[in-house]
Amino acid sequence: xxxxxxxxxxxxxxxxxxxxxxxxxxxxxxxxxxxxxxxxxxxxxxxxxxxxxxxxxxxxxxxxxxxxxxxxxxxxxxxxxxxxxxxxxxxxxxxxxxxxxxxxxxxxxxxxxxxxxxxxxxxxxxxxxxxxxxxxxxxxxxxxxxxxxxxxxxxxxxxxxxxxxxxxxxxxxxxxxxxxxxxxxxxxxxxxxxx
Numbered sequence: 001x002x003x004x005x006x007x008x009x010x011x012x013x014x015x016x017x018x019x020x021x022x023x024x025x026x027x028x029x030x031x032x033x034x035x036x037x038x039x040x041x042x043x044x045x046x047x048x049x050x051x052x053x054x055x056x057x058x059x060x061x062x063x064x065x066x067x068x069x070x071x072x073x074x075x076x077x078x079x080x081x082x083x084x085x086x087x088x089x090x091x092x093x094x095x096x097x098x099x100x101x102x103x104x105x106x107x108x109x110x111x112x113x114x115x116x117x118x119x120x121x122x123x124x125x126x127x128x129x130x131x132x133x134x135x136x137x138x139x140x141x142x143x144x145x146x147x148x149x150x151x152x153x154x155x156x157x158x159x160x161x162x163x164x165x166x167x168x169x170x171x172x173x174x175x176x177x178x179x180x181x182x183x184x185x186x187x188x189x190x191x192x193x194x195x
Contacts, residue, residue: 015103015131015151016057017124019050020092021073023110024063024081029191033065034111037190040067045113047073050146053120055106059095061088084164093158096151103129105154107167108146111189119181120146126179135177139187143178147171 023035023043035043043060047070050058058073063081076095080087089107096105104127106120119137127135127148136147147167149157153174160170181187 015129016099016101017055017104017106017127017129017148018096018099018102019053019055019058019106019108019120019146020076020095021046021050021058021060021108021110022085022088022092024061024078024088024091025085026064026082027111030111031193034190035060035062035065035067037111038113040070042110042113043067044070045116046108046110049115049117049120050106050108052117053106053146054117054124055120057099059092061091063088080163083162085166086162086164089161089167090158093149093154093161097154097158102151103131104133104148104150106146106148109189111191112145112185112187113190115145115181115185115187119184119187122181122184123148123179126177133177134171134174135179136171137181137187138178139180139185140182141178141180142187144181144187144189 027034051072059076060069063078078091127133131151133150157170
């Protein structure tokens with residue numbers, strides 16, 4: 001291996017990994033804000049996936065419905081939530097930027113209730129707290145959440161993300177490390193209630 005393929009020591013600095021749950025939407029197809037789904041159980045699961053998976057601090061991006069966040073999390077009110085998922089991702093990135101010790105941000109979604117802490121732990125282990133890394137959970141090769149965004153990407157991602165433009169556009173333009181987690185979870189997001 002040549003020296004040029006080894007990450008610089010600056011990228012290996014042991015900063016904190018933060019976590020953000022995206023839960024601000026109205027859940028139109030689902031019929032209610034998903035932050036309220038299953039009497040708040042989905043939200044509890046999403047926060048636990050990040051908190052117990054290794055994130056030092058967890059914020060819940062909320063907007064269409066505002067609730068008391070689960071233990072170990074704080075509320076991140078997204079005033080412009082109706083503009084689209086990009087508004088929530090932008091709010092989460094700004095929240096992370098305000099914490100200088102952050103090495104990275106693990107972004108999760110509220111509507112994948114079978115994704116637990118072991119998935120987050122595997123993604124964070126793969127990212128190794130590297131400020132220059134982008135990594136995401138994949139489930140039998142299908143991209144999912146959580147997504148790890150190294151702190152070196154925060155500012156440039158913010159220039160792309162906003163309104164209805166989520167992180168996918170930025171991620172497609174970058175090298176992202178896939179972390180297979182299909183043995184741990186389906187990783188499927190639930191868009192509609194079963195009747």
